[in-house]
Amino acid sequence: MLFWILVAALTAALVVILLYPLLRGAKAADNIRAGEAAVYRDQLRELDRDLDGGLITREEADYARAEIGRRLIAVSADEPAQTPKPTRHHRFTEAFVLLVLPALGLCLYLTTGRPDLPSQPLEARLENPGNDVAVLIAKAERHLAEKPDDGKGWDVLAPIYFRTMRVNDAQLAYRNAIRLLGPSPVRLDGLAETLMAVSDGVVTEEARQVLEQSLTLEPDNPRARFYIALSVEQAGRPNEARQAFEALAKQSPSDAPWLPLVNQHIAMNGGAPAGTDPAAPGADPAAPGAGPAAPGNPTQQDVAAAETMSAGNQQQMIRGMVESLDAKLSEDPNNFEGWMRLVRSYAVLNDKDRAAGALKRGLAAFPPPGEQGRQLLALARELGIATEGATQ
Numbered sequence: 001m002l003f004w005i006l007v008a009a010l011t012a013a014l015v016v017i018l019l020y021p022l023l024r025g026a027k028a029a030d031n032i033r034a035g036e037a038a039v040y041r042d043q044l045r046e047l048d049r050d051l052d053g054g055l056i057t058r059e060e061a062d063y064a065r066a067e068i069g070r071r072l073i074a075v076s077a078d079e080p081a082q083t084p085k086p087t088r089h090h091r092f093t094e095a096f097v098l099l100v101l102p103a104l105g106l107c108l109y110l111t112t113g114r115p116d117l118p119s120q121p122l123e124a125r126l127e128n129p130g131n132d133v134a135v136l137i138a139k140a141e142r143h144l145a146e147k148p149d150d151g152k153g154w155d156v157l158a159p160i161y162f163r164t165m166r167v168n169d170a171q172l173a174y175r176n177a178i179r180l181l182g183p184s185p186v187r188l189d190g191l192a193e194t195l196m197a198v199s200d201g202v203v204t205e206e207a208r209q210v211l212e213q214s215l216t217l218e219p220d221n222p223r224a225r226f227y228i229a230l231s232v233e234q235a236g237r238p239n240e241a242r243q244a245f246e247a248l249a250k251q252s253p254s255d256a257p258w259l260p261l262v263n264q265h266i267a268m269n270g271g272a273p274a275g276t277d278p279a280a281p282g283a284d285p286a287a288p289g290a291g292p293a294a295p296g297n298p299t300q301q302d303v304a305a306a307e308t309m310s311a312g313n314q315q316q317m318i319r320g321m322v323e324s325l326d327a328k329l330s331e332d333p334n335n336f337e338g339w340m341r342l343v344r345s346y347a348v349l350n351d352k353d354r355a356a357g358a359l360k361r362g363l364a365a366f367p368p369p370g371e372q373g374r375q376l377l378a379l380a381r382e383l384g385i386a387t388e389g390a391t392q
Contacts, residue, residue, distance in 0.1 A: 011102045018097045040072040133164070133386075151180030158190055159384040163352060167197045188214035189223050191375065196227070203231035220251060222258060233269060255337065257344030260321050262272035319349065326358065333365040336372045340379060347383040355385045 044065065052059040140157045144150060158173035174191035181187070188210050195207040203211075208231050214224040229244035245266045250257050266272070322345045329338050339362030346355035359380050365371040380387050 013100070015097055018101075024204050027144075037072060037075045040068050040075065044072075045070050133160070136160070137164070139315045148176075149180060151177055153185065155181060158194075160186075160386075162190065162194055162197070163384060163386060165197075170194045171198065183213060183217065185214045185218040185221050185224070188217070190384065191222070192224070192227060203227055203234060207231075217361065222248060222252060223258070226258065226262065229265070233265065238269040242266055242271040245269065246271055255341060257341040260345070263347055322346065322349065326354075329358075329361070333361065336366055336375075339365065339376060343376065343379055343385065344383065347385060352385060355383065356378075359385055359387070 011036070047056075047061055047064055047068065050056050051058065056064075057259065131191060137157070137160060140153060140160075144153045144157065147153070154173045154177040158170050158177055161167070161170035161173055171191065171194045174187055174194055178184075178187050178191065192203075192207045192210040192214070195204055195210065199207075208228060211224040211228050211231075214221055215228070218224070218312055225244070225248045229241055229248060232244055233241035245262050249259060249262045249266065325342055325345070329335060329342060333339075339358065342358045343355050343362065344359055346352075359376060362376050363373055366376060368374060368377055
């Protein structure tokens with residue numbers, strides 16, 4: 001009831017504001033001539049005061065009095081001839097403002113609004129946030145304000161901050177989680193990615209140190225090894241960067257979703273990507289990863305084309321391979337390994353929206369109650385992909 005009382009009060013206030021100029025407009029012009037006559041009479045009195053004070057001569061006073069008198073007579077002569085004009089009303093406009101606008105607003109609200117929805121103050125929304133990410137974040141922040149030493153809370157909130165591009169908050173959350181729960185490859189990699197996001201994709205010295213710490217905990221961590229190789233590439237040392245990328249390609253499974261991106265960087269630094277045909281002209285049989293092309297890897301023709309492409313075109317080529325896998329899964333969704341690869345590939349390409357979409361489609365084919373569905377959800381959490389709404 002309070003809501004409708006507020007709506008009625010706001011509507012009435014708006015109608016008054018809109019009608020006031022229409023009702024006042026005709027009356028404002030009625031006293032114009034009366035005002036002019038009063039001004040001229042004031043000028044005559046002021047003229048007499050100036051003459052008495054010796055500010056003007058009598059001749060000047062007579063001349064000015066004659067001019068003011070002429071104007072006063074002209075105004076006064078017109079007054080009797082004038083008949084009061086009836087007040088003009090804008091009947092149609094007033095009816096429109098008074099009746100049509102409120103009715104139109106009410107119909108619009110009943111069509112698009114939810115008058116049946118009960119009021120839900122902030123306290124209630126925090127208790128039952130549903131899929132509202134903003135409310136979930138607010139709830140977590142309020143909890144951490146009360147219990148700042150809750151390491152698990154910081155650990156959960158850090159990737160959410162990162163996905164919503166609150167990188168400074170994400171950096172603080174990762175540091176708190178590491179301080180309270182200890183370093184882990186996932187936390188250290190997340191902190192490194194946050195530091196890189198702050199520096200517009202540059203692997204800074206601090207980010208490199210964090211990645212090296214991650215490698216001491218998990219020497220075969222592909223994400224940390226990729227970013228360290230990328231830091232060497234950004235430092236302008238292509239030979240070292242190529243060797244680092246080739247070592248990563250050699251240790252990676254043939255169907256690893258990050259392998260196309262690694263191959264791209266190998267080609268950019270003058271190497272032969274893993275999976276090229278050893279019988280092809282110019283191929284090195286001893287090159288890391290030489291052998292039959294694995295599914296999802298570039299063909300020899302792709303590699304030759306990549307060597308002549310710009311960085312932007314190479315990125316488009318990699319995306320084209322991932323999109324090709326996406327199209328195949330749309331035709332045949334009963335491919336669990338394919339969905340795992342697709343989600344990872346979009347995550348490596350930093351396309352979180354498509355990764356979340358691929359996750360949702362994969363869960364439609366392999367529901368969460370099953371083992372394969374649980375593996376997909378575990379992969380999403382590992383990669384920092386939002387799972388809210390993916391199971392709906």
